């Protein structure tokens with residue numbers, strides 16, 4: 001019996017999404033093959049790797065993940081600069097934690113002001129993230145869209161209950177959105193269909209929700225892997241958006257990550273490589289060292 | 300099983316003599332196709348036909364066992380490319396590399412650490428499976444001493460790594476009853492290895508510079524009657540590993556290509572100097588089909604993440620792990636003991652019960668049946684809302700168990716507070732910490748009946 005490499009060609013592509021503007025803009029997606037399968041298809045863009053920046057002092061962070069940012073956590077502008085200038089981040093994820101109505105409840109106007117300042121300070125693309133409170137996120141992200149008009153931010157999470165408002169503002173002001181439908185391929189597809197009625201599909205990134213190693217990864221890995229295959233193998237156009245996985249925060253909350261620096265970095269990096277294997281196109285990290293490791297491994 | 304009932308039927312005697320215990324040959328064929336019957340039961344099969352059938356019905360990836368007794372590792376017989384299609388069956392083995400070049404005291408330390416390694420998760424032991432003993436010293440005596448030491452002082456399954464075929468088999472003969480994996484068997488030493496492999500009955504780690512190069516060796520071994528093999532396509536880094544492992548599994552599963560129908564072994568320890576990278580490569584190659592991964596070290600902070608990862612990837616995605624619904628009594632609680640509530644997702648139960656034990660404060664832990672969903676997924680789907688929890692309290696008569704009226708709920712379930720205040724009148728609802736692991740601190744600082 002003679003061996004012939006059993007290659008499988010796929011005739012469709014994941015959509016390519018451009019984030020940010022100018023020289024530092026980042027392209028994600030665009031592949032016509034399964035993750036890492038460059039031996040049988042094309043993967044034009046490597047995954048986007050973003051570092052987190054909070055708009056407010058972090059609480060209860062383990063010392064080993066606080067340490068890289070210790071001198072800048074009180075100022076999101078300095079924090080963002082350090083991520084880019086010292087840790088070489090090519091993308092950032094600004095979390096507007098202070099807008100949480102059950103917490104500081106900062107106003108949309110204030111949040112948009114902060115976002116403007118931070119995104120003006122560095123020229124890399126930004127994900128701007130709310131607090132998972134549907135109504136408040138809608139008000140905040142609409143305001144951010146207006147104030148940061150033309151910056152091509154990636155705004156999220158956009159969910160079934162608030163997609164119309166946020167996506168309309170994003171469309172008007174030239175931003176992309178993260179469509180979040182938790183842990184269910186059908187819901188992901190439904191939300192994409194609803195969005196695509198008025199929003200350009202190439203400006204949608206999906207978030208099936210991610211989680212940490214040992215704390216739900218056994219589910220999230222397989223659901224994300226399945227969603228990628230619906231898009232590539234079953235050629236479902238509404239499943240061909242790039243995938244975002246936001247898991248760094250979940251990782252560093254675990255008991256195991258807090259136990260030691262090395263273990264924490266691996267907790268995050270193993271989760272990251274697992275999501276890349278599932279098909280993620282954009283990852284959000286908390287520790288610069290985990291990001292660096294992944295970056296060096298996948299090129 | 301590659302064959303369908305109708306295809307098997309064509310090869311049976313078709314006399315319907317019933318001696319197999321089935322009313323017709325057809326019924327027997329259908330049963331065979333689903334793995335419910337045994338070819339031996341038909342006494343009228345032509346031996347040649349039987350051999351043909353056996354070969355055609357064999358699983359596309361052979362099950363291979365390394366080691367003996369309790370610590371034997373069985374890998375192979377996987378049925379899918381992707382976990383969501385069904386499940387992965389046989390966990391990748393984790394091997395720790397020990398070189399005969401390391402000093403005796405280093406070896407001693409390493410062995411001690413490996414033996415002391417003891418982690419549990421969700422009631423299951425997480426463990427290292429094998430020691431990979433590597434000949435690097437050039438001194439046969441040293442290598443044999445290492446093999447003897449590992450064989451005599453531990454129960455681990457063994458991998459023997461040695462380019463010198465004579466030394467390799469002489470070491471293998473020292474521990475043959477432990478069924479060590481002998482590695483590498485290559486195109487250059489196959490003919491010398493065949494009689495030894497047969498004599499000792501040990502599995503062969505076949506190495507090729509490429510997938511193609513592997514096939515000639517495996518075919519030669521198979522023709523000589525040797526079928527216990529592991530494949531190493533010689534991948535030099537993680538990306539090559541993903542490619543090679545994927546193509547091997549695809550060839551076996553989707554093309555039925557027999558020369559590659561064996562489990563595999565991968566060597567992250569030789570791919571990367573950096574231990575973080577080595578660990579990451581091992582994690583990736585566990586997802587991408589490696590039957591065994593060999594690591595250079597055994598430090599807990601590198602191994603624990605990898606073991607938990609393996610536990611995740613090899614859990615069955617079709618069946619959430621659950622525990623029984625019950626008002627668990629942890630450490631003899633009384634009428635002044637705290638009452639906490641969580642879900643019957645096995646992970647939640649194990650995290651929270653361990654935390655209460657660690658706090659050393661006896662407590663009632665209410666475990667509500669949520670069909671294995673964790674706190675927020677269960678809340679969203681109505682299995683862990685105010686109403687469901689009130690029912691639980693009624694059913695298990697929680698009000699009779701304690702004098703106080705305080706219920707501690709998971710910190711993530713903020714949205715539950717108002718619901719519970721309505722459904723459990725008279726009870727004070729206390730929002731506990733976000734993390735189960737912070738319960739000990741919370742209880743010792745905050746709990747008063």
Ligand code: B12
Nearest residue numbers: 182183184211216641672673674675676680709731734735
């Ligand atoms: C894995 C997962 C799933 C898995 C379920 C796994 C499981 N066994 O629960 C699946 C795929 C089945 C799933 C389904 C759904 N999910 Co889901 N899922 C997740 C995910 C990614 C991780 C959850 C997890 O396993 N965490 C780990 C466990 C251990 O956490 P935990 O149970 O909370 O326990 C911790 C603490 O709470 C604490 N703790 C536990 N008990 C107690 C008790 C006390 C007293 C204390 C003090 C502490 C404590 O200790 C634990 C460790 O710290 C989260 C997002 C995320 N990253 O968190 C979404 C998430 C929970 N899901 C969500 C949703 C909406 C759903 C669905 C309803 C969506 C749908 N498709 O309809 C379904 C519902 C299920 C159904 N079949 O109807 C939402 C919930 C939204 C909300 N209300 O906040 C989340 C938060 C995602 C999101 N951001 O939208 N999901």
Ligand code: SF4
Nearest residue numbers: 315316317319324341
């Ligand atoms: S014993 Fe063989 S020949 Fe007889 S009925 Fe069964 S399968 Fe047919």
